[in-house]
Structures are given as structure tokens and as C-alpha cells.
Amino acid sequence: MANHAVATNVYVPFLEKKGILSWLYTTDHKRIGILYLISVSFFFLIAGIIALLMRIELLTPVSDFVSPHTYNVLFTLHGSLMVFFFIIPGLAASFGNFLIPLMIGARDVAFPKLNLGSYWIYLLGTVIVLIALFQPADTGWTFYTPYSATTDTDVILITLGVFVLGFSSILTGLNFIVTIHKMRAPGMTWHRLPLFIWASYATAVLQLLATPVVGITLLLLIAERSLGVGFFDPAKGGDPVLFQNFFWFYSHPAVYIMIIPAMGVISEIIPVFSRKPIFGYKAIAYSSLGIAFISFFVWAHHMFTAGISEVAATIFSFLTFLVAIPTAIKVFNWTATLYKGSIELHSAMLYALGFIFLFTIGGLTGVFLGALAADIHLHDTYFVVAHMHYVMIGGTVMGFFGALHFWYPKWFGKMFNEAVAKLAWFLVFVGFNVTFFPQFFLGVQGMPRRYATYPEEFESLMSLSTYGSWILGLGVLIMTVNLINGLFNGEKAPQNPYGSLSLEWQIPSPPPHENFEEIPHVTDWPYGYGKKKEVDA
């Protein structure tokens, strides 16, 4: 597909330079990607351990492992760390940084110094939040007023951390948009772009447009707490529901900031391991943009029981149903790509297939919550907890793990142990389902979320869910050890172990500092697998 240059100069992999300063002052998108990867993985593991602690408390109906207050702190930390520190920057910033220039045939992003600045801002946000851990908030990750304005715990520090983090997200989004517009190699037309790039583009637009709203909202909350301004306090003429409107105006699009990059990853993995062109390229590409667009107009479906008008609820329910359509289109197209393929069940492919399976459950259960009458019963129960985790873990995290296994050889120039990776996948897949599938039933039976203690009738399903979390935890542990071990003891990775046609696989593993010896000339799309008939262009 591309006339990639043969290395004539001495090849120096980008990982070659050593020393902490070579990392902190790097403007190499691949190194900045690694910095994000380490940071988000750190927060994923911390927030995951917190989740395991929560599940231990929930093993029995009474409060016997931690106090109710501590439990409330734990779910607040679990939610905020996972959402703001892992899953939003997760794929978008780590793999986005690593892959966007490589896939479009560029030497770096459009603004490399700004890119490093974004990471420093992220780091500043994490430092603020780590300090906040000494006096942790107990508001839930949603920081709903008036509770967040009145609780004795320290809400200001953690919201300030999230506020700072927002700038990192906005600037990264801006950087990627300009990069994708301006830095594409000659011949890399929009319809030859890898689908991960389309997904990253849609994500970047969301980051740029939605994040300022949550920033402002959190500032208003900080003003309310520290200066006593009554934006959300009814006693001062404010409105607590206004906060929810503001918050979800960002946080619903944010759900798509989390999931769209994972959809991009799946669209890359499946054609390679099926040796088939992606089915319905344009449908998948445009549905990313469609989802991003509609996602701005569905926020109030989080608020059907929150006192909004019936008319508003009806409109938002309808728009929510619309967002299901482009999502369904993607699932059908991925599945159709497998047809008559030559399928290799590599660990990355297993994560991709796992994604389709779990994300389908996550998507279908979303229909329950978008449907007005059903949502009234299910809202704020474990059904929502299960649905959201099927989308976030079953979707985004499976995509993240898939991406880790898929691009690992390219990024680090090493191979991991494939058999262990498959075992870890199996434990993650089984553990995840045992943890979260029972929660759908708990929710239908009426078990409310965010309960430190719960009525005895829910005990059997709740403890089953806890046992599942141990399997899931073990799976993640084995996967982590396997990937880290590969860095030190893994075999050297070849340039293109899977026979991919995408640009990043046509250069050495790991890539040299500025990626391409010579900027490639692109002549075809990256999915030209299989035997063409003569009419095909």
C-alpha cells in the first residue's frame, strides 16, 4: 500500500535514550504516549484495587469490613479515578499519541511542545488529586449538589484536580484535530484513513467542545463551597438540578470520549486477524461522527427521575434511542468482517471478540435505560451499575487491553507470552461476567446503587458478584505481570508480526525517533486484505 522507505541511515529506536529528563522533556509523541500509558495504568490499578475493597465490604449485607462513610469515600475515589484519570485519557491520550502520527504517515503531532505541556498539566492534576486522597471526598464521582456543597469532606481539592485535568484533555483534542487535518502523508485521503484515526478525530472534537463545560461547572461548585455563592443552593435562589444539567452536558459526551477510541481499536484488530477488508468502512467511519454529534443532545437521560419536565424527558428519551442506531451499525459491520475470513485467535483478537460480545450486552441494556417507563424503575439501581460497566469495562477496557496486546510489539519491540495472555484474557472475561451479570438481576429486583449496607434478600447475588471480582482481579494481575515480564524477557519483535497493511507496521519495531525515514506516499487504504476481483478499485 505504501512506498515506505528502506532505512539507509543508522536506525535508532525511540526508546534508546535513557534518563528521567529524556522522558520529562521529550516532545516525541511515542514517548509522551508511554508517559500517559504508565500514568493511566497506575490509576487503573489503584482504582481497581479500591473496587476490590468495595466488593469485599459488599460480600455481606452488614457493614463489617469498612464503615459506611469509608465505603462512600471508596466509591467516590473508584469512580473519579477510573473516569477522569484512567478511562478518559486512557486510550485517547496514550494510544492516540502513539498511533495518530504513525498511522497518518507523520513525524510527530502538529504541536509537539503543546503535547508535552498537555502531559504536564495531566501530571499536575494527578498530583492535586493524590494530595486530595489524604482528605477524600464522599460525594460520588458525580459531585451532585447540594450534598457536594455541604459535606464536611474536602470536595474542592479533588474537583480542582479534575478541573486542571480538563485542560490536558482540551489541548490534546485540539492537537489531534490539527494533526489529522494537516499532517497526513501525501495520498492519505480521508477515505484512506485507518478507522482508529476517524475514531480519534470524533473523540478529539468531543474533548474540545464538551470539556470546557465540566470545567466551568466544577469552578461554580468550588465557588459555591468556598465563597458561598448560591448557584445550586435553593436557599440562595440557586437550583440543584442545574448542576446535573451542566454535569451531564459534559459527562454524557465523555462516555463517548471513553468508548469511541475503543471502537477504533476494534476496527483495526478485526481486519488484521481475519485477513479481510473491514466491512462497511464508511458506515463505521461516519457512525463515529454520528455518535459524537448525537451524544451532545442526550444528557438528560441521566435525569428522568430528577424532576425535569415530562416533555423534556420524552425528547431526551427519543434522542437516546437515536444514538443506539449508529452503535448497532458498528457491531453488525465488525461481525460481517469475520465472514469468510482467515481468523487467528490471537490474544488481541480475543479481546476484540470479547468487546463485541460484552459491548452488545452493554448497548442492549442501554435501551432499557433509554426507555422512559423502564428507566423509572431501573434508574439508580445496580442495573445501571452493570450496564455502565459492560460499556466501560466490556467496551473500553477490553479495547484498551486489546490495543495493549496488539501494538505491544510495535511500541516496545518485544513480544509477550501469548499463552499466558490467552489465560489472562479468559480469567478477565469470565471474572467480568460473574461480577457484573448478576448486577442486572439485582437492579431489576430493586437493589439501589451506592449502598454501604443492603437488605439480606440481595445477599446471594451480591456475594456472587464479589467472587467474580476476585477472578477478574486475578486475570488483570496475570495480564499485567505478563506484559511487564515481556518488556524484560520477551523475544525481539519483528517489524510486522501479523502482516498488517497499516503504515505503523511498515517501519521497524520500535519505530525510530521521527518514525519515517522518508514520508510515505499512500496509494491505497489500509484494509486491502484478501484477493481482489479485477473490477475493484
Added chain:
Amino acid sequence: MTWIPEAASNLASKVDGVLLVITLISIFFFVLITAVLIYFAVKYRRKSEDEETPYITGSEPLEIIWTVIPSILLILLFVHAYVVYKDMRTPPKDAVDITVTGKQWLWTFEYYNGKKTLNELYVQQNRPVRMVMRADDVLHSFFVPAFRVKQDLIPGRYTQLWFTPTKIGTFDIFCAEYCGTGHSAMLGRVIVLSPEAYDIWEKGVGTDGGGAVASLPPAELGEKVYKGKGCNACHSVDGSVVLGPSFKGLYGREGVLEDGSSYTADENYIMKSILEPQEEVVKGFQPVMPSFKGILSDDEITALIAYMKTLK
């Protein structure tokens, strides 16, 4: 194991209808996608490295089919759920109003005849009820799974929901909107009475712990108050700590307060702790108890203390 709580209101079976239809459609699509996925993954598993694959890039008819069919189904589902929702949001004209106030972590119900109950809602079978709801401090949400109704309570404005209870019995009330430390202890019960039993309850010869039960010995009345006025949500009588100190052995206990001074749990200390609970908090506990001023009468406090004395 039951899949869903017994449908105990007029709305419940309609909501269950919506849930059932969506469940069936979901199962259909889930089975379809999973079956195709597994079939392809097995059938087209790579057998040799030089296998040839066809160059198929898409199919417009298929794209149209799998866009249009789900779209039609989704619109039908939307309409079905909307029609039921419209019912759920439109109380009949003859509904009886009951006021609910949510406050950390208590439900207060006020009836048209001036009666007031805590954490226990008394309603009559087959008579529509409209709940007029308000929150005192932070957001709460009134949720009765058996009735399939839920609505947030918001400080500074009224919200409403309605239902007609159809089955006699006792059903859980949960607070479904996170409201702080005692959120999971903010539980209540709906007690659905037959018209005859409701008549008796209404006239005040009640069993709600708050009616005219002066003939009971103080300790027995105290036990009724303990259960009927919500003390039991946070205070155990067996020595275990829920949110507040257990009542077991509480009377006469000596100890240290948050500010370091000491206290003795005599009549006056207990009364003050009930009426102004934020003032003298025992070390190790959080100042999270609501004031019961205006909720418990002097007689009821006296009875409660008498009950505590029996818990050694």
C-alpha cells in the same frame, strides 16, 4: 428466586410489560450476534498460513437492512415506553395527596387529616395516592420497587409521583439518590391496608407507634417508638454499631465526647442528644443524626429512655 418483585401497583404490570418486550428483543439480537460471531470464529478459523480470503468491502443492501430494522424497532420501543410513562406521570383526579419529606436519613409522611408517620407509609388498597415530595437538605429519591415508581426529592421545589396499591402487604421503600453517610440506612416501608383496616388506622387507634397508645407501659411504648420513628435505622439494640451508638447498655454509660469533655448518658443527656444531636457527639461517631424536635413528643422521649433502661 424471583426475577422481579411481585407487581403490587396498577403501574407495575405496565412497566413489566415494557421490560418484557425490551428483554425479548434484546435476547433476540444478542443471540443473533453471538451465534454469528461464534459460528464465523469457528468456521473461518485459520487453518493454514497461505489461506486465501475474498476481498469483500461491504454491502449497501445489508447496511440499509441493519439500519432500518433496528430503527423501526427502536421507535416502537420508544413509543411503548412513552405511553406507559405518560400514565405514570398523570395522577387521576381522585388521588389522595400524601406529603413526603426526605431529610438525612428519614422519611416523614404527612396525611390529609394531620397524621404524621416516620419511615412507614400507610395507604389503602386500590385507592390512588399522589405523593407530594420535598427534600429538607440534599437530594433523595423515593423508590418502591414493588410499585415500579421512583422520583427524586429536591430541596426548594415540589416533585410528585402517584400509584394505586393493588396488593395488601408491606413493601420496601429505598432512598435511591445518594444522600451521604446514612444513605443505605434510609429505608422505609409502605403498608398497604384493606379499606376496613385503613379506616381503623385513620381514626387513630393506631399501630404506628405515634397514636393514642398511652395505656401501654413506658418501656413497651418506647420499643414501639424505637421501631416506628426510625431510631432502628441507625441504632441497634444488640450492641452492634450501625451508624450511631447501640442502645444496648447506653443508659448510664460514661465516656468522652468529640471535644474531649466527658459525659454521662443520663435522662438529660439522652434528651439533648435526641433534640440537638449535633451538640454533644460521642467520640468516634459522626455528627450525622437529624434532630427529632417536633417529631417526638415529651412522652415518647420518656418512653424511649424507659425502653433503653431495659437494654442492659
